Each structure stands twice: as C-alpha cells, then as structure tokens.
Ligand SMILES: Nc1ncnc2c1ncn2[C@@H]1O[C@H](COP(=O)(O)OP(=O)(O)OP(=O)(O)O)[C@@H](O)[C@H]1O
C-alpha cells in the first residue's frame with residue numbers, strides 16, 4: 047500500500063545556514079522519484095527530514111493526507127536504505143532482514159515466509175546464515191534492500207545506495223532496484239549525485255542546488271529542456287555561448303545569426319546552451335568561425351575540440367555514420383541545430399525557449 | 401504577506417517546541433548533570449570557598465597567608481614538585497629505552513615483560529612502599545643480609561624511597577604510551593630517512609624521536625600528575641620528608657589543631673598545579689600527537705645470540721624489579737608472624753587473622769566497589785553516548801566534567817565530599833553512600849573513555865536503521881548501539897573496578913570504623929606495624945586484581961588500552 051508524498055515549503059536550518067530552503071515537491075503514489083544534485087546540495091538532509099531524523103524548521107510534509115512533521119521516526123513506516131548500508135554487524139543476514147518484522151510483532155511463521163520471499167527477491171537466499179562481515183559490498187547492499195522492503199513500507203528511501211559499488215555492479219544493481227520497485231510499486235525517493243544513474247532509473251527527477259529545487263520533471267525533459275543554466279550544465283554536457291537578440295526570434299552569436307523562437311525582446315542579452323551533438327561542422331561558409339584543435343575518435347561519434355575566434359573552447363560531436371572520416375585540424379565553421387538548443391536569459395536563470 | 405510570514409514563524413516555533421519534547425536522552429542528560437552538580441561541583445566549589453574563611457567563619461586570606469609564611473607548609477609544595485619532577489625524569493629515562501628495546505629488538509619474553517609491567521601499574525598504590533620497606537627498610541631482608549656481611553645500605557626512608565617507589569610504579573605509563581607509538585610508526589618513515597643516507601643514530605634522533613616526543617610528554621604528564629597527587633606512598637615511606645597531600649591529610653585529620661580551612665586551601669593549591677599541567681597538555685601536547693595507523697609495522701631488528709641474551713636479560717631484570725613488590729607481598733603474607741615481627745616458617749595465620757578480625761573490610765571493599773561499578777556502567781554508557789553522539793555545548797561541558805576528577809587528587813575529592821555532606825539535608829558523610837559516591841566520580845573516566853572510544857566506531861546510521869525499522873530510539877540504543885559497544889563498556893568497567901578496589905586516597909578521608917575498606921585496613925595495619933596481616937590483605941587485593949585483569953584481557957582482546 048503505497049502513498050503519495052507532499053512536501054510543502056520545508057526549511058532546514060543548521061544555525062544560520064539554510065541547508066534546505068523552501069522546498070516543495072509532490073511525489074505520486076508508486077513513483078520512482080530521484081533527488082539529484084551536486085555534493086552538499088542538501089539531498090541527504092531532505093531525505094532525513096522525510097525519515098524523521100532531522101527536525102523540520104518550517105513547512106510541512108504529508109504522507110497521503112497525514113501531516114507527519116511531529117511523527118516520531120520509528121512510527122513513520124518507511125523503509126530506508128542507508129548510503130553505508132548500516133547492516134547490523136552482530137546479526138546474521140536472516141536476522142537483519144527479520145529485525146523490522148520482530149519490531150512489528152509479525153507472527154513467526156508469517157515472518158519466516160516474508161523474510162524468505164525478500165531474500166529471494168534480492169537473490170541472497172543462499173547467504174541467509176552468514177554474518178555481515180562475511181559479505182561483499184554488493185551483498186550487504188542487497189541485505190539492506192531486503193531489510194527495507196520486507197516490512198512492506200509505505201515509502202522507500204534510498205540514499206546513494208550504489209555509491210560504494212564498482213561501476214559494473216552499480217549498473218547491474220540499479221536495474222535490480224528499478225525492476226523491484228516496479229514489481230512492488232512502492233513510492234520511492236532515491237538520492238544520487240550521478241546524473242546518468244538518475245536518468246536511467248527515475249520516473250521523475252528533482253534537480254537540486256544549494257538547498258533549492260531547480261527543476262522537477264521526467265528524465266527526457268530535464269535533458270532536452272533544462273530550466274536553467276545550472277541544470278543544463280549539471281545534466282549532460284553543454285556549451286554556453288553569449289548572444290544577443292538582434293531581431294524578432296533572431297539571435298546573433300559572435301557574428302553568426304540564426305532563428306529561434308524565444309520569449310525575449312529585441313536587444314536583450316541571452317545565454318545560448320548547445321549540447322555537443324547539436325553542433326555540426328558547417329559544409330557551407332555559414333557558422334561560427336573556429337579552429338579544430340583536436341579530434342578524438344570515440345566509436346559512435348567523433349568529438350572535436352574547437353577553439354572559437356573569441357578564444358572559447360567548445361565540444362562538438364558528429365556521428366560517424368554521417369561522415370567518412372574526421373575533419374583535419376585547422377580552420378572551420380560551426381553551425382547549430384537551432385530548434386533543439388536552449389536559450390536562457392543572460393543570468394542563465396530562465397529558459398526563454400518558446 | 402507579512403502576516404503569512406509571521407504565521408509561518410509562529411508555527412515553526414510551535415512545531416519546534418513539540419519536536420524537542422523531553423526524550424530519553426534529554427532526561428538522561430539532566431540526571432547526569434545533576435549528579436555532577438551535586439557530587440562534584442558543589443563539594444569542590446564549597447571547598448574552594450572554605451579556603452577563604454578563617455576558623456571563626458570570617459572571610460580572609462589567612463589560610464593562604466599561613467601557607468606562604470611557614471616553611472613547614474610551603475616547604476611541602478617544594479617537596480611535592482621536586483618529587484614529581486625527579487620521578488617524571490627517571491620514569492622517562494627507564495620507560496623510553498625499555499619501550500624501544502621491546503618494540504624494535506627481538507628480545508625474548510616480550511609478553512611476560514608486558515604483563516608484569518601492566519600488572520604493577522594496576523596494583524594497589526602503596527604496596528610498592530610496603531614491599532620496599534620489607535626489603536630495604538630498617539629491618540628489611542636485604543638490609544639485614546647485607547649488614548651481616550658488613551655492608552650498610554643507605555636509608556630508604558624519605559626522598560630517595562619516594563622516588564624509588566614512584567619511579568618503579570609509574571614508569572609503566574611512559575613505557576606503555578611510547579610502546580604504542582613506536583609500534584604505530586610506519587616503517588616507510590624510517591626507511592625514507594635511511595634512504596637519505598642517515599646513520600641509525602641520527603635516524604633515531606631526527607625521525608623516530610621527534611615523532612614519539614609528544615607521546616613521551618603525554619606519558620610524562622601522567623607520571624607527573626600521579627606522583628603529585630599520590631598519598632599512600634609518601635605517607636608510608638616519606639617519614640620526615642613531607643609532601644603536600646600528606647600535609648592535607650594531617651591538617652584535615654588531626655584531632656587537635658586540625659583546620660578544615662587550611663586543608664581546603666592546601667587542596668586548592670594542589671588542584672591548581674595539576675590543572676595547569678593538564679591545560680598545558682591539552683593546549684600544547686595533544687595538538688602535536690601524530691595519529692598514525694601504521695600500514696606496514698616497523699621492522700624488528702634481529703640480534704645475534706650474545707647481544708640478544710644480554711638485552712633480554714636486561715629487560716627481564718627491569719620488569720622483575722618492577723614486579724617485585726607483588727611477589728614480596730604474597731610471600732610475606734604466608735610467613736609466620738609474632739606480633740609485628742616475622743619469624744621463620746610459613747603459616748596461614750595472617751589470613752586467619754584478617755578473616756576473623758578484618759572480614760568487614762574485605763566485605764566493604766567488594767560491596768562498595770560492586771555498587772559503584774554498576775552505577776559507573778549505567779552513567780558511563782549514557783555519558784559516553786552524550787559526548788560522542790550528541791555533540792552540543794552541554795555535552796562538551798560534560799566531557800570536561802567527567803575528566804575533571806583526573807586533576808583532583810583523591811584526598812582532595814575525599815575532603816570536599818566529607819565537608820560538603822557533613823550536615824543535613826544530605827548528611828551522608830560517614831556512611832557507605834559517600835564512599836560509593838567518591839568511587840563513582842573518581843573512577844568513571846575509565847569506563848567513559850573506553851566506551852566512547854568504542855562508540856566512535858559504531859556508525860550512527862546503524863542505530864537509525866533500527867529506529868527506521870520501527871524500534872523506539874531508546875530501545876534501539878540498548879538493542880543495537882549498546883550491544884555493539886559492549887566490549888568497550890566491559891573493558892572500561894573492569895579498569896574502573898580494578899582501580900576502585902585498590903583506591904586508598906579518597907577512602908582514607910571518608911572512612912569510619914564501619915566503612916573501612918581493605919586499602920584503608922592495609923594502611924592502618926602497616927602504620928601499626930602488623931606487616932603480616934597487611935600483606936595478607938594486599939595479597940587478596942592483588943589476587944582480585946589479577947583475576948580482573950585476565951578477564952579484561954580476554955574481553956578487550958588487546959583493543960582497549962589500560963592507560
Ligand atoms: N549536522 C550538520 N550541521 C551543520 N551543517 C550540516 C549538517 N549536516 C549537513 N550540513 C550541511 O548541509 C549541507 C547539505 O548536506 P547534505 O548532507 O544534505 O548534502 P548531500 O546533498 O547529501 O551531499 P552528498 O552528495 O555529499 O552526500 C552541506 O553544506 C552540509 O555541510
């Protein structure tokens with residue numbers, strides 16, 4: 047039985063420092079929701095407010111219709127997977143998983159069934175008599191996961207559960223988690239600072255910075271339509287160019303003009319954000335003047351490091367299927383695919399795309 | 401708009417108050433603070449105040465004036481400082497080379513040497529004095545033997561004896577600190593110096609020595625403070641050479657001319673000195689201690705047979721001399737006595753006498769210590785948790801309060817308690833309760849330190865995981881965290897226990913006929929020259945200490961340091 051979570055204008059203060067600054071989020075029932083942001087932006091802080099380990103200075107948090115600000119942590123009925131797993135070192139795998147059921151006074155035979163089931167779901171059934179010290183990191187991570195889901199919580203919280211694993215296991219485990227979440231249909235709030243992981247796993251993502259939420263949306267929207275310079279920069283790679291609106295829906299960058307439907311007035315300075323694949327080496331004489339400094343063959347595509355006339359370096363990617371071989375180093379013109387790019391105001395705070 | 405902001409602020413205030421309702425830990429904190437307030441601060445502050453009043457109860461500096469104007473008084477301060485300085489120097493001179501020898505050379509019997517040295521550190525404080533009197537005193541075995549062949553041993557009483565006994569009793573601090581440091585220097589550090597082409601001697605002087613210097617200083621300060629505060633040894637062996645704690649005792653105890661105001665003033669003087677030393681340590685030395693965890697343990701030099709035999713013999717000799725008092729005590733406890741004199745032949749008479757005459761003291765020691773240890777464990781766990789996991793202004797204060805008894809000599813704490821609780825509403829002076837209070841306050845640091853060291857390694861999120869799974873915070877603490885810090889708690893509690901059963905300096909200020917403990921009885925027996933019974937009592941303490949220490953060793957698995 048999962049619930050929706052409503053976070054309304056919450057604030058967390060450490061002394062004078064606002065770690066969470068007026069954050070509002072509304073997370074749907076059964077949704078896989080991710081908090082994504084750079085280190086120190088307040089992801090853990092917010093998650094711990096939901097779990098009940100941090101006080102809430104202002105605002106309210108609701109599970110379904112129930113305000114839980116003053117509900118003690120042990121009564122919130124939340125499953126949580128800690129960053130360092132926090133597996134109880136003195137209990138066997140089986141007892142670790144059964145711990146929450148004991149606290150809930152679940153009858154013995156039912157508990158046994160549920161523990162068995164949880165162990166099978168995360169595929170560590172064969173390890174149930176081991177002590178945590180005899181487990182690998184990935185196995186401990188599964189114990190933590192089994193322990194959190196066996197209580198059939200209303201909400202599942204995960205704080206960077208994969209950050210201690212090696213790259214290969216990380217990809218494998220994230221698939222496991224995603225499938226499991228689908229199957230159990232628990233409202234899940236997942237924390238990570240790894241944008242690739244967030245894009246791969248989430249239904250929706252909240253991008254955070256310095257205690258504030260910058261954008262909440264589906265992964266594809268966040269990638270293709272970032273709300274501001276920060277998001278555009280944090281998710282994927284973006285090149286930023288200074289431009290000016292010279293006529294209605296016409297932007298000029300360093301002598302190169304192109305059309306783009308935007309909500310801006312003529313004469314306004316803008317920031318143009320271009321993904322490497324939204325650039326192309328121009329076949330004509332039109333485009334930004336620059337010089338190929340380095341070209342790197344990367345299989346699917348070739349990456350050019352191009353120095354523009356104003357000294358700025360940009361990254362340009364060209365898919366190999368469209369071309370025969372890498373352009374030689376030397377002067378080129380670069381054009382861009384105007385309909386795909388994003389244009390922000392000069393401060394990078396507002397997306398002006400129409 | 402403004403109204404809305406105001407409304408939010410108000411609701412925030414309100415919820416804040418609600419979430420901060422009294423939980424288990426806030427209540428515990430209040431209780432712990434009350435304990436310290438009543439049984440540590442109040443006695444100490446009133447002792448401090450009392451030192452500024454004359455016999456008639458008027459405010460005056462007469463006590464301090466008396467102190468500075470009579471050599472009889474201020475001389476003891478010089479004596480105390482002289483003893484402390486000389487003891488510290490000789491302890492360093494023995495402890496450091498010995499530590500280096502055992503850490504860096506393949507001498508035989510390192511473990512036995514270690515056990516002997518630790519055991520003597522844990523032994524009752526005054527059996528050193530007693531045993532050396534037995535050996536080298538006026539009627540000592542060695543004295544008499546040598547006298548028979550015409551050699552006169554210089555007198556052991558006074559300054560020389562105090563230094564001898566203190567040095568042998570306290571150099572183990574330096575030895576244990578420095579051994580620890582030497583074993584944790586990463587070998588690459590010294591190898592680097594070797595690579596740079598330094599000779600071995602220069603390497604020791606320029607790399608090893610500076611690195612362990614702060615540790616030597618820390619050990620030295622322990623020696624300094626202990627020799628400044630100790631009371632039993634100079635009392636027994638000092639005779640005409642009077643140190644400050646002995647003077648405090650006499651001023652406080654003597655029926656005629658006893659002066660609580662003066663005793664208080666003297667107490668304050670000792671405490672100021674040890675506080676200065678401790679602050680010096682906290683400010684200057686602690687900052688310089690290198691916390692190294694050695695990745696590659698240092699290389700142990702393999703000696704050839706002859707040097708190996710010689711150096712092993714030397715280490716063993718020093719350890720044996722250190723351990724000698726315990727042997728002497730046990731042996732003499734089985735020797736036949738006739739009044740104060742030992743006669744030839746063995747017997748169990750001394751034991752018969754003590755069980756017949758002094759059974760109460762034995763019972764007292766173990767009952768008081770047992771009750772004290774239970775309280776120490778409960779308070780110790782809570783305090784350890786508050787100061788390691790609930791960092792706040794008040795827990796920092798608590799941290800200082802717990803360690804404060806370190807700088808207060810037992811005799812001073814005893815006087816403070818005795819005076820403070822003489823009158824109603826809390827007239828507990830003379831009862832077992834006050835003995836137990838003194839033990840709890842004075843011996844708690846061991847348990848707190850070792851528990852909090854263990855607790856630091858228990859991740860906070862493990863307890864949170866339990867709460868998160870639906871177990872209340874208090875039960876989570878006892879089910880998970882306390883369980884995980886158990887080895888630390890038990891090891892610390894055993895150290896507290898060993899130190900409590902051997903406690904003399906506060907007991908002697910607080911006991912009455914009914915509440916006298918073994919230590920007190922040993923002291924009074926020695927003063928009465930009943931050496932046989934004193935030895936039997938001391939043997940019982942030694943046995944209890946040995947058994948406890950073995951337990952400690954098994955439980956701590958060598959992970960908890962005794963110093
Ligand atoms: N107990 C605390 N006292 C004071 N400041 C804190 C405390 N805990 C966190 N902070 C601060 O709050 C901010 C947010 O911390 P938080 O742990 O939530 O970051 P995070 O987004 O989880 O980062 P990471 O990805 O590194 O885990 C940081 O600037 C941190 O320094």
Ligand SMILES: [Mg+2]
Nearest residue numbers: 089090091205
């Ligand atoms: Mg974090």
